């Protein structure tokens with residue numbers, strides 16, 4: 001791994017440096033960390049208390065979206081802490097201000113999971129649009145009485161108007177993947193993206209217009225207070241009754257109860273969800289709602305992406321602890 005001119009000095013200095021992996025890191029990245037540092041893995045079952053005691057004395061922390069990286073955790077690590085390397089592109093689990101206050105650099109793993117996540121959004125869109133989970137459940141449970149022209153009818157994506165909320169890397173890739181369906185492509189984002197517009201013939205619109213016009217809406221906005229419940233009862237009320245809503249961003253983007261009600265009452269066509277409020281719990285109303293395809297937060301879960309994410313985490317930690325600029329600095 002090329003970590004620049006500092007690499008030589010890293011070995012001698014790093015013998016004393018300590019990296020704590022809260023939960024786990026796949027071998028693709030863990031091995032490089034182990035070559036350079038004293039590495040402790042707290043394991044997938046570690047609870048908050050074990051984390052707080054396990055991080056003491058760490059120079060680097062490897063974290064993920066399943067727990068809060070806050071002032072308490074940073075202080076438990078101690079003032080020598082230099083880097084929090086989050087496994088994932090999202091970092092709404094990390095209190096960035098608390099990190100900045102303590103001069104701790106935060107990194108993430110963008111790019112390497114773009115294809116995987118956009119592909120899962122497409123898979124969920126297609127599964128939801130045709131209610132594959134419902135049809136499969138009926139088949140497995142013996143409710144298929146024979147071919148029936150009126151049964152299990154769903155929605156086609158060909159010629160559909162497809163809208164993306166949050167047209168960053170993943171949203172942009174999703175729009176690219178669906179461009180083969182023809183139809184119109186809309187997006188909403190803080191700033192317009194002339195690139196995307198030229199390349200994919202996509203049009204920037206306000207969120208409300210996107211929700212009103214789209215047959216398929218895919219959410220790719222980050223989590224956090226600004227986007228909390230951006231899809232609430234009011235927003236859902238703008239959707240076409242045949243609209244398919246897909247969320248591979250963060251569960252907090254959608255008011256789960258409002259969505260489940262809309263599905264129950266037939267005010268929305270279908271939904272495909274990979275992320276949930278309060279994971280790993282899945283809101284009961286969504287589990288019971290019709291025409292919904294659910295996945296357990298597996299957007300980036302391909303062999304290629306997860307290995308690359310692990311390597312990216314390692315590259316970020318090694319860079320910071322060797323005094324170099326990390327490739328994926330958030331703050």
Ligand code: GLV
Pocket residue numbers: 065087088089090091113249299300
């Ligand atoms: C996963 O949700 C990620 O943010 O990478």
